[in-house]
Amino acid sequence: MIKRFNTIDGETLMTMPLKPINFIIEDMLSEGLHILAGSPKVGKSWLALWLSVAVSKGEDVWANKVKQGDTLYLCFEDSQIRIQDRLFDITDEATKTVNFCTENALLGGELEDRIVTFITEHPDTVLIIIDTLQMIRNTSKDNNYASDYSDLTILKKLADKYGIAILLIHHLRKENDKDPFNRISGTTGIQGAVDSSFILVEETRGSGVATLSCVGRDIDYREIKLKRGEDNIWQVISDSFENHDLLLDDIVILLSDFMKDKDYHKSTPTELADELSKNRDDNISSKTLTKKILQNTMELEKRCISVVIRKSNGKRLIEIARNRDDRVDEMSTP
Template identity: 60%
Template sequence: MRKNNAPLRTVDGATLMSQPLHSPNFVVDTLLAQGLHILAGSPKVGKSWLALWLAVTVAKGEPVWNMTTRQGTTLYLCLEDSVLRIQNRLFEITEDAPSSVHFCTECALIGQGLEEQIETFLTAHPDTVLVIIDTLQMVRPVHDATYANDYRDLSVLKRLADKHGIAILLIHHLRKEKAEDVFHRISGTTAISGAVDSSFTLVEEKRGSGRARLTCVGRDIEYRELELRRSEENVWELVSDSREEPVLREDRIVVLISAFMSTRTVFIGTPTELSEKIDPDKAEGVTPKKISRLILQSVEALRKNGIAAVIRRSNGKRVIELNRADSVDLEGAGEIVPIDPTAVDQPSGEGAAGAVETDSSLWGGQASRPAIRRAQFRGAAPYPAPEGEEEQCRE
């Protein structure tokens, strides 16, 4: 085996917490992001009905249980169904299926051509946002059910989803045995739950009752339980949602900050000071930790609204600086390119990247502000404050 002598690529915490980054793209807002996911349920519980409705709804760009969707092409690999059955089910759940939802009843196995088939479809349909594989077992090669094999198979699909920025949803089964944690009932080893970004379980209250609980957990979503009811048209309808607190989204923080900056040109203050000013009664759920993260992930959106945003450290404190400029100044700066988390890594050490020049476009085109040179991952965070600078809020 060839030895890998490449150095570890690291990023220090101060730098990471000051970098503009892309937030995950959601296919179904707050529920289904890009990446690999699994939906498990008992046989005949209605998983395939839910998968079919999801494929059609996303292709139409219609809401899923009051959650907005990212409209685009969808591919449903319905490997346990016939074309006739899919046609019959389509007529039950919708009056008009769009041409952007595609169905296939046969495909290759993982590692034996499936990845290439999906890649070919994505090339022909570059606006694809969702691929559903029903069921996972139908695309797995025959081998022992070990942790290593489970993880290896799902990692192939995980890499495919990440490479193309799409969501891949695997339909799977639950064990009959009861468990205190419903996710322990997902068939297979724990590698299946470990390899995916989100896990969903659909469990009926009672066989044939038409009422079920969808339990959700994942890396990019909060834990929640959705109570569902199956309609006469075999569509799972939302009855209740365990999530009570509103989710503070990137677009909402842009609205709040834009309104706040409409009466001032500059704000310099701590995350606590800014959160208290834009959400004094806490109705929006703004917290100091949330506001720092959302601003970093909304640099480009803020720029389009005429606001330049920078987060830096001053006298040992984290400081947010907002500058309102006219549209001419901002347009002259060119486009801000948020940093992809996977692209942040660079070799550390004295002989690594060295000093790089920070693009002044992060300041929304303030040409009068000189570019600041900083080490990529060494030393202080970007945009250090001048010696003795004090935090301030200028209105």
């Protein structure tokens, strides 16, 4: 039997509808495995606790929308009374959808089994936080590159399988480095295995002002300057992030309005981008337009708009058809 790679050619890939990235925290934390590293006592656990509560309640995180659902905070370095004290600091009310566990379990069998059981019993789970990475690792193993990558891949597969985000709390090396991500304790296998890394570095010890550096496969590089308030919640002072791409709702609304008086439209992506850019402060690029359409085909179909992207005589064309339906005008209203 001849074995082959299951391949897909570039032309097909660039014309097929794509499943949009599922963010638990918009533009920050997607499905998958992530790491939050910082120096001891910098406030990582306070941040993790607040995130677990905010996501469980569906509250925005620094003006970023969240996917509300059950959360699990595995706080293996804390006690229930400490968690209780901290909860009273950061919130007036915690719901039953935020869950805590202080009983330690090791990676390599028991931890994974307990995570799967929790997800089975809480099917609306969206976020699991593990505090800390070191607490779940077998100390008898050598933490070389292969070991680091192998251990984290176990958690990565769990996150991908169940469509959740797993956030690992970890430490930084004491040595300074121009690149803060080089300070993550362990080998580069840790950075290689995770989908994104977040580094929390305080300006000066005890100042309560820190920079959260963010980098990942599904997010742009971002630096967020934070200040810890009296309630121990980190608040944004400044944010380097500027999103010039269309938001999901933008492309749906734009095409719905564009097709309101049309049953059919055919043009190149550049021509359509120019049309949609009229009366806007920013120009929509043809690449962004094509990508966003492919990511939102299901949402467009709900509004009775079908889109086909194909090549003809060497040119890429976008064909849009609208099926008249009384529901369309209602759905196109944001």
